[in-house]
Amino acid sequence: MYQVLARKYRPRNFNELVGQNHVSRALTSALDRGRLHHAYLFTGTRGVGKTTIARILAKCLNCETGITSTPCEVCATCKSVNEGRFIDLIEIDAASRTKVEDTRELLDNVPYAPTQGRFKVYLIDEVHMLSTHSFNALLKTLEEPPEHVKFLFATTDPQKLPITVISRCLQFTLRPLAVDEITEHLSSILSKEEIGVDQDAVWQIAESAQGSLRDALSLTDQAIAYGQGEIRHQDVKDMLGLIDRTIIYDLILSIHQNQRQRVSELLMQFRQQALDVSMVLDQLISTLHELALLQYLPELSLKYSAEINRKITHLSQVISAQDLQLYYQVACKGRADLQLAVTQEQGFEMCVLRLLAFRPLSVNELPVSRTVSSVSDNVPVQTDSAPQSALSQTLETPPAELPVQIQVAPDEPVHEASSENENNDVQPEQKQVADQSQQSSAEQENDQIVFDPNHGEVLFGDDLIAESVETATVAAADISDTDELNLFDPVESSTESVMPQNMNEPSPQQDVQQQEHPSVTDESALPAIQATEIPMAVQEAVIAETADKLMPQQILEIPSQDMSGEWDAKKWEYWFRNSSLSPAVQELAQHGVMTGQIDGSCVFHIPQQYEKLLHQLQYALEEALKQQWSATVFSVQYGEVNEITPFTMQNERKQKAFNRAEEMLHQEPVIKELIQAFDARLENIELK
DSSP: OOOOHHHHTOOOSTTTOOSOHHHHHHHHHHHHHTOOOSEEEEEOSTTSSHHHHHHHHHHHHHOTTOSOSSOOSOSHHHHHHHHTOOTTEEEEETTTOOSHHHHHHHHHTTTSOOSSSSSEEEEEETGGGSOHHHHHHHHHHHHSOOTTEEEEEEESOGGGSOHHHHTTSEEEEOOOOOHHHHHHHHHHHHHHHTOEEOHHHHHHHHHHTTTOHHHHHHHHHHHHHHTTSEEOHHHHHHHHTOOOHHHHHHHHHHHHTTOHHHHHHHHHHHHHHTOOHHHHHHHHHHHHHHHHHHHHOGGGSOOOOHHHHHHHHHHHHHSOHHHHHHHHHHHHHHHHTGGGSSSHHHHHHHHHHHHHHTOOOOTTEEOOOHHHHTSOTTOSOOOSSSOHHHHHHHHTOOGGGOOEEOOOOSSSOOOOSOGGGGSSOOOHHHHHHHHHHHHGGGGTTTTOOEEETTTTEEEOTTTOOHHHHHHHHHTTTTOOOOTTOOTTOTTTTOHHHHSOSSTTSOOHHHHHHHHHOTTOOTTOOOOOOOGGGSOHHHHHHHHHHTGGGSOHHHHHSOOOOOOOSBOOHHHHHHHHHTSSOOHHHHHHHTTSEEEEBTTSEEEEEEOGGGHHHHHHHHHHHHHHHHHHOTTOEEEEEESOOOSOOHHHHHHHHHHHHHHHHHHHHHHOHHHHHHHHHHTOOOOSOOOO
């Protein structure tokens, strides 16, 4: 009679056991040393070897050669255990014997000596199914059983066991088997059975088993029957109803490359095949997870077949890590919302459309909206890959064709499209686009222009505010040589001294530049601004000038300082607020000012009222300074501090941030409507 693979190839000793090395090692050592416990608890998911290990242990305890970790397999006891007829191995299904009467009947036979073997072994499977009264009846016997009795418990849900039972047992947690372990074991069994098999099919069965070796062997039996004595990859996919991974890879690549036609074809294919979209989405999320692992932790990624490994490696090289994280987050959110949609198909397709809609902009890609498309054909932008007329046509493209890629040559000048604009007043829309084009030269490192039409801002560099640089860039609108131009000079960058009242009249600075550079005309190129060349003091001045446009949290930020040269209040505050000093020391340090040389002789000036506190905390402050600058010679001077202290600077920042927050709050449309409708006013505004 045919015997299923799961029973035919059940391990009969610890050497044949697949995986679970941590369990077999502990039990083998205990058997060899004679350190045997009276109760063992084996936990883990289905099909990982709980009952099998319990039977092996019972055989080791009763083998006629003695207590050993390697039973002989030839004595009457070993044969009886293998055939399931050993009288002193009492196997009980707790799911069918849950009543306390069943437990009491079982315990009535415990005092009697074993009939045939050395120990009487009680193997209780699914022990968590016992009732509370059954556990209570078992406790006393379980704690102090007779010497000839061993209890072996197996369960898939140890959380349901009373802690009093768990504390009386040695607990071993069996882990799910890895795909590689199952694949290797299946290949060995199929080789013994002389079954023709595809390696990809074996791997697919091992992955579908989800860590259960018994499930894998059952699926193998089913695949042999389905394939009429052979196991083929396509047959396994058809049998399990699996989705071809190639389709998932094509879908991810099409979404990343914004190939809408290909995405539409794949969605239509899903509809025609009536696939389970929840399974498709699960496979999509799993693939994104594998791609992320392959990029950062390749040793943790699954070992696929050669064909799948090649494709997934290609995908991991094409898609950036940031994009993968975004795709994974959107897909997981779509998986959670799948049950809220009218139909699962609708929820899945909306998730795919969301992946397309929130696709990150690639390098040199410009989002174009109706605001930009309304600009006339005389936009002063010129590309190195298309003439001016082609660009004008591109800017008029309706939103359905967005986004549009525009390559801007960093070294070529940008000219106006028509010479007639020289004699006419500059229209506001044209001036806006010209200013945006001038600011874009600050992105010379990657030549990327990102325009926000809703706010009229150009984002570039280290997130400098567009308005803060606009003043400096407008002054250089007609200058092409940036090597001899200091755009951020405090005097030359002011709009009063640079910009003439009439836009068509050259400024004095422009005349000087045209004399020095005869080749420069009124249509000269925009200068390339390197944000990294801006002096620290000038950056602070620009930020202070545009403080009315900053967010409150930006106002509260402490500007970075160059920690060299002499101490001043700004350097002192920047250092101690970013140091590892305790809050108490920092609280004291903000009331004083440091003078002298950094990494040299320095004096800390602080009012006399803080002398007692500083006397206790001076050592910590001095040690922190010397740890960073070993040549520091630190001293303290008590007296009146006439300079601005960090405490005063912090309060000024807080006040400015509060004023800015209050201003922004009053500008909110909802607040305006409430104030206007109810003649209301805001009170007790707090900035946290």
